[in-house]
Each structure stands twice: as C-alpha cells, then as structure tokens.
Amino acid sequence: MTQDLLKTPLYDAHVAFGARMVDFAGWSMPVVYTGIIEEHVHTRTACSVFDVSHMGRLVLRGPDVERFLDRLCTRNLKGAEIGRSYYSHMCREDGGILDDVIVSRFEDHFLVVCNASNRGKIVGWLNRHAAGTGITIDDRTMQTAMLAIQGPRTMELAQQLVPVDLGSLKRYRFTTAEYLGMRFDIFRSGYTGEDGIEVVCPATAVQMFLPLLVGQKDKPHPVIRFAGLGARDTLRIEAAMPLYGHELTEAWDSLTSGQAWCVDLTKEFIGAAAMRLLKERGLARQMTGLALEGKRIARQHAAVYAGDAQVGEVTSGTLSPTLGSSLAMALIDSAALARQDAAFTVEIGGARVAAKVTPLPFYKRK
Amino acid sequence: MSIPTDRRYLPSHEWFKLEGSTVVMGITQFAADELTDITFVSLPKVGASFKAGGVIGEVESVKATSEIFTGVSGEVVEVNAALNQHPEAVNDDAFGRGWMIKLKASNPAELNALLTAEQYGAKIA
Numbered sequence: 001m002t003q004d005l006l007k008t009p010l011y012d013a014h015v016a017f018g019a020r021m022v023d024f025a026g027w028s029m030p031v032v033y034t035g036i037i038e039e040h041v042h043t044r045t046a047c048s049v050f051d052v053s054h055m056g057r058l059v060l061r062g063p064d065v066e067r068f069l070d071r072l073c074t075r076n077l078k079g080a081e082i083g084r085s086y087y088s089h090m091c092r093e094d095g096g097i098l099d100d101v102i103v104s105r106f107e108d109h110f111l112v113v114c115n116a117s118n119r120g121k122i123v124g125w126l127n128r129h130a131a132g133t134g135i136t137i138d139d140r141t142m143q144t145a146m147l148a149i150q151g152p153r154t155m156e157l158a159q160q161l162v163p164v165d166l167g168s169l170k171r172y173r174f175t176t177a178e179y180l181g182m183r184f185d186i187f188r189s190g191y192t193g194e195d196g197i198e199v200v201c202p203a204t205a206v207q208m209f210l211p212l213l214v215g216q217k218d219k220p221h222p223v224i225r226f227a228g229l230g231a232r233d234t235l236r237i238e239a240a241m242p243l244y245g246h247e248l249t250e251a252w253d254s255l256t257s258g259q260a261w262c263v264d265l266t267k268e269f270i271g272a273a274a275m276r277l278l279k280e281r282g283l284a285r286q287m288t289g290l291a292l293e294g295k296r297i298a299r300q301h302a303a304v305y306a307g308d309a310q311v312g313e314v315t316s317g318t319l320s321p322t323l324g325s326s327l328a329m330a331l332i333d334s335a336a337l338a339r340q341d342a343a344f345t346v347e348i349g350g351a352r353v354a355a356k357v358t359p360l361p362f363y364k365r366k
Numbered sequence: 367m368s369i370p371t372d373r374r375y376l377p378s379h380e381w382f383k384l385e386g387s388t389v390v391m392g393i394t395q396f397a398a399d400e401l402t403d404i405t406f407v408s409l410p411k412v413g414a415s416f417k418a419g420g421v422i423g424e425v426e427s428v429k430a431t432s433e434i435f436t437g438v439s440g441e442v443v444e445v446n447a448a449l450n451q452h453p454e455a456v457n458d459d460a461f462g463r464g465w466m467i468k469l470k471a472s473n474p475a476e477l478n479a480l481l482t483a484e485q486y487g488a489k490i491a
Binding site: 020035 | 400402403405406408424426428429431453457
C-alpha cells in the first residue's frame with residue numbers, strides 16, 4: 001500500500017532525519033521527527049521547516065482570469081494586487097465549503113494553493129467553470145516543492161539565505177528570488193500563528209536548497225529544524241486556524257465556519273445568495289472556542305452539552321503545548337450560546353468535562 | 367528497539383510481567399513512540415475486575431486516543447498514580463516507570479497464551 005503513496009521532493013530527507021511517515025491524503029508525509037510537543041515549542045520559540053509540498057499548486061492563466069476567480073471565491077479579488085495573496089473559500093451554490101485556498105496574483109497569472117485532500121475536486125471544479133472561457137488550469141503540484149518556514153527567528157535566519165530583502169515583505173505579500181539559477185517564490189504567510197514564510201520552488205531545487213536550511217542528519221542546522229504534521233495541527237489549533245475536514249466542510253458554509261472575514265457578501269460569487277439568506281436569518285450555529293477542565297483532549301465529533309441537551313460538537317481539540325490546557329473548537333447552537341447561564345460540558349471517554357466559552361484565537365503571538 | 371524478554375505481550379501492544387502472584391502491565395515502548403507525547407492515562411479503580419481481552423483503560427496522546435486491553439483476568443490491586451501528574455513517564459520509560467496497572471491474576475496460566483518478546487518483536491518489525 002505504501003508504494004502507492006505520493007512522495008514529495010523532500011521524502012528522502014524526512015526519512016534521513018528519522019521522521020515517522022504516514023498516509024496523509026494519499027501522500028507519504030512526516031507526522032513527527034522527535035516529538036510533537038518539542039517541535040511545537042521549537043516553532044513558537046525559534047524556527048521550524050514544514051514540508052507542505054503535498055498541497056495543491058494550480059496556475060491559472062487566460063482572459064479575465066481575475067473575474068473568473070472572483071466569481072468562484074468568497075473573497076473580493078477584483079483589483080487584486082500583483083504581489084499579494086488572498087485567503088479565501090470556494091463554495092457550492094448552497095454555501096457548502098469546497099475548500100479553503102490562498103490565491104496569489106502574479107503579473108501574468110494567478111496561483112491557487114489548495115488542500116491536498118481537495119486537489120482533485122478543486123481542479124475539476126475550476127475546469128468545469130473554465131470550459132469555453134479560454135482559461136487554463138495548470139496543476140504544478142508535482143513539478144514544484146513548497147516549504148513553510150515558521151517561527152520568531154525565521155525572518156532573521158531566512159534573510160541570510162536569500163538575496164532579496166525579506167524585512168520589507170509584509171504579511172500576505174510575496175516576492176520572487178532568483179537563486180542558484182532557479183526561481184523561488186517567497187510568501188510571508190503560514191499556518192502556525194507565528195511569523196514566517198512559505199516558499200515555492202522547482203522540485204529539482206530541493207536537493208541543493210534543503211541542506212542550507214536544515215543541514216544534514218549528522219550535522220543539523222543549529223536552529224532550523226524539521227517539524228511534522230502533528231505539530232502543524234497543534235500549532236494551528238492554538239492559533240484557531242481552520243482545517244478542511246474539521247472546521248471547514250461541505251456540510252456547512254463559510255459564515256458558520258467562523259471565517260466571515262473572508263466573505264464579501266456585497267459581491268456576486270457562487271454561494272453568495274445562500275450565505276446572504278443565512279446571515280439575514282441569523283446563523284443557527286457558531287464556531288466557538290472552548291477551554292476544558294483537566295488534561296483530557298476533546299476529539300473531533302465529541303458531543304457538546306448544555307445541561308442534558310446536546311447543543312453541538314467539537315471540530316478540533318488538543319492539549320495546548322503553549323498554554324498547558326485542553327482546548328477545542330466546536331460548532332455550537334447559537335441559541336445555547338445566547339443563554340447567559342449556559343454551562344457547557346463535552347463528552348470525553350464517557351465522562352462529561354466542564355468547558356468554558358473562550359475567545360478565539362487561543363494563542364496570539366506577541 | 368529492545369523488547370524485554372521477562373514478560374509477555376498482546377498484539378495490541380500491552381506488556382504483562384509476572385511478579386509473584388501479581389501481574390504488572392503497561393504499554394510497549396513501540397506503542398508509546400507511535401502515540402507520540404502521551405497526555406493522559408485513564409486507569410481503572412483498585413478492586414475492579416477484568417476478564418482477559420477486555421478494555422482496562424485508555425491512553426491519550428496529542429495525536430490519538432487508544433484503548434488499553436488486558437491479556438490476563440484478575441482484580442486491580444494497584445495503579446500507577448504517578449501517571450496522573452506525569453503521563454509522559456510512559457514515553458520516557460514504557461517498560462519501567464511507565465507501568466500502569468497491577469492485577470491479582472485469577473489464572474496466571476493465561477500469560478502463557480500471550481506473545482513472547484520474540485513473537486511480539488517480529489510483529490512490529
């Protein structure tokens with residue numbers, strides 16, 4: 001079975017650095033190298049490298065491609081600036097979330113980065129809508145690599161490696177560097193709640209580039225270390241960043257997912273009408289932060305109760321390595337949230353654990 | 367990974383060591399490593415009785431929650447209370463300080479039906 005899994009250009013390096021590889025959306029990906037908590041703390045305090053090459057990288061070109069994407073995305077992309085990235089959702093007519101994506105505008109094309117698990121679906125969705133428009137969708141996932149370099153020391157350390165000024169690069173902006181004769185697109189973004197960059201480069205550049213970043217197994221970089229998908233998950237939960245299949249699903253819409261900030265209801269897009277109606281009627285459920293008593297972890301689908309009535313379910317939970325407490329995001333009935341006296345509990349292992357509503361994100365960098 | 371030969375194993379990664387008439391049990395280092403950082407161990411009450419093959423506890427890690435099975439029948443005579451405060455002891459020393467439960471075995475011969483270190487080692491290789 002493992003032979004059928006896709007491998008990123010960093011696969012050999014992961015194995016050399018002792019990673020435990022797991023099947024993630026059909027890719028063999030590193031879940032942990034030394035320890036999830038250790039890698040989490042290292043990202044919060046220093047600098048970690050995450051292989052995110054499994055994510056889909058789709059290049060769109062053609063006439064009116066800006067308007068095309070604007071109609072498929074919840075975010076307003078009309079007048080999108082060159083050198084800027086936009087977090088957005090793509091939804092069905094009924095508002096169900098197909099994926100969350102980052103759309104970046106280059107001079108002569110757009111790059112859409114989508115989730116690995118949704119790549120086939122999104123490529124299909126884009127092609128279906130592009131039929132007859134002259135717009136082409138070029139899936140560059142297999143020809144390129146993508147690394148997320150994250151943590152408070154990232155900018156200082158990355159600056160030593162690239163010939164462009166990273167200090168002047170604002171959040172959600174990107175720049176291009178010619179380096180070792182190859183093209184590197186460097187985005188100031190990430191999925192950890194820390195400052196950092198994400199780099200897209202040709203798959204063939206990795207062999208040359210990676211040793212400069214993390215060193216070799218027997219001579220590792222003194223600060224920059226690999227971190228796996230395990231730490232990526234605990235980091236993004238602390239930062240309350242949504243994950244497809246958890247906070248985001250076709251079963252509900254972008255407003256309900258708690259990401260209304262990336263939805264522009266004043267423009268037309270697929271799913272706009274459904275979401276306008278939802279907003280007018282008021283959301284029946286809301287994405288809510290919960291702080292749980294004790295150290296037990298509420299997993300996805302754990303039932304949330306107010307008194308004896310089930311009023312929601314957990315979408316993600318973890319024991320926060322930074323805060324030391326059990327945290328969860330949960331989709332909870334608005335009516336229950338509106339009651340001042342509501343005392344929530346979450347079912348874990350047959351027991352009811354007290355949970356307090358707490359603002360999101362759980363963690364914000366200083 | 368070295369697997370102690372002084373005890374027996376279940377395919378579900380628990381170990382059982384006979385000490386007099388008491389059986390000490392825990393999960394293997396392999397299981398602890400697979401689970402990654404262990405954050406909580408749910409242990410049975412002292413005095414509770416379990417049948418071989420039954421679920422006797424639960425272990426939670428940052429990554430997942432797994433049930434703990436007993437390979438021998440008996441009554442719980444002691445649990446490792448230190449794990450309440452320091453569940454990471456299971457990661458640090460699964461075959462030693464990370465022990466979980468002591469059972470008064472009602473039929474110690476049940477141990478003979480469990481995997482030897484060699485058999486268990488072959489299973490996880």
